[in-house]
Amino acid sequence: MWYNEDQDEHIISIGARTSIRVTKKLYEKQSNFQKIEIYQTDAFGKMMVLDNCIMLTDANExxxxxxxxxxxxxxxxxxxxxxxxxxxxxxxxxxxxxxxxxxxxxxxxxxxxxxxxxxxxxxxxxxxxxxxxxxxxxxxxxxxxxxxxxxxxxxxxxxxxxxxxxxxxxxxxxxxxxxxxxxxxxxxxxxxxxxxxxxxxxxxxxxxxxxxxxxxxxxxxxxxxxxxxxxxxxxxxxxxxxxxxxxxxxxxxxxxxxxxxxxxxxxxxxxxxxxxxxxxxx
The missing domain is CATH 3.40.50.150 (Vaccinia Virus protein VP39)
Structure with missing residues (x-):
């Protein structure tokens, strides 16, 4: 499956999307401030996503x-x-x-x-x-x-x-x-x-x-x-x-x-x- 970062209106407005193939979701929680998700990707190690925005991957942080x-x-x-x-x-x-x-x-x-x-x-x-x-x-x-x-x-x-x-x-x-x-x-x-x-x-x-x-x-x-x-x-x-x-x-x-x-x-x-x-x- 693919994780698509396309929730932000600035990205949608220019018709762009960031996609990374993931193998599974490892973690999800709504903290007092934001939604936190951790995915295992196919080629880039683990990935952190905050409020639907990719923050980092192991491979290129x-x-x-x-x-x-x-x-x-x-x-x-x-x-x-x-x-x-x-x-x-x-x-x-x-x-x-x-x-x-x-x-x-x-x-x-x-x-x-x-x-x-x-x-x-x-x-x-x-x-x-x-x-x-x-x-x-x-x-x-x-x-x-x-x-x-x-x-x-x-x-x-x-x-x-x-x-x-x-x-x-x-x-x-x-x-x-x-x-x-x-x-x-x-x-x-x-x-x-x-x-x-x-x-x-x-x-x-x-x-x-x-x-x-x-x-x-x-x-x-x-x-x-x-x-x-x-x-x-x-x-x-x-x-x-x-x-x-x-x-x-x-x-x-x-x-x-x-x-x-x-x-x-x-x-x-x-x-x-x-x-x-x-x-x-x-």
């Missing part, structure tokens, strides 16, 4: 998790404290904690059931959830960030699509709170949808970030089974003069052999975006 984490962490000269908003599957925390400079990573996930399911069905992705450098908190990210001013070097917004429980995470108010939570020279990165399929959401998201941050740009990753296969991230800095090209080259080269997607060439190359996307976020 690295294309998302490595790119949301390593671009900002290598751009920062000394990322000692990192905050993840969302990220309940644990993949982003796993990548953050590869960096020995990180003394503490705080992960704030609103839905404990996503964490529990990830521990059971995706142990390789959730492998660092018990790391002593990780402070895992089950609470609302917006409330947490409001009470932590000047606290973090890097903040990663690893949220679901900006509807329902994640809708507040693309407001100007939220990004202003995020800006206040960063230390001087800090970096925020947020998953920012597909420039091909979600232009209206993306335009609003970047406009709101620019309302709170002095310097904002986009970078891309190729992520199978996300709508269109091309996914974007917003890269925002607390200071206007931040030079992202001055990254920690030696540290990056030392880590490359551990990674499956990210490398030194991608660090600069991922910021090259198509002309239509440039115009959309100007």
């Amino acid at each position: 690295f294309a998302y998790h490595e790119m949301i984490a390593h671009v900002p962490l290598f751009a920062h000269p000394n990322p000692e404290r990192v905050l993840i908003i969302g990220g309940g599957d644990g993949g982003t925390a796993r990548e953050v904690l590869r960096h020995p400079q990180v003394k503490e990573c705080v992960m704030v996930e609103i839905d404990e059931e996503v964490v529990n399911v990830s521990r059971e069905y995706f142990p390789a992705i959730a492998a660092e959830l018990d790391n002593p450098r990780l402070d895992l908190r089950i609470e609302d990210g917006m409330a947490y960030i409001r009470n932590n001013e000047n606290a973090f070097d890097v903040i990663l917004i690893d949220s679901t699509d900006p509807v329902g429980i994640a809708e507040n995470l693309i407001t100007v108010k939220f990004y202003e709170e995020t800006h206040r939570s960063l230390k001087k020279g800090g970096i925020m990165v947020a998953q920012a949808e597909s420039p091909f399929y979600f232009a209206d959401i993306q335009r609003k998201l970047f406009q709101n970030i620019k309302g709170a941050f002095p310097a904002v740009s986009m970078y891309l990753s190729q992520i199978p089974f996300y709508p269109s296969g091309t996914w974007s991230f917003a890269f925002a800095t607390q200071e206007a003069g931040f030079d992202r090209t001055n990254y920690r080259v030696a540290d990056l080269k030392a880590m490359e052999h551990q990674l499956q997607y990210f490398n030194e060439a991608l660090f600069t190359g991922c910021f090259a975006i198509p002309t239509f996307a440039k115009k959309m976020i100007e």
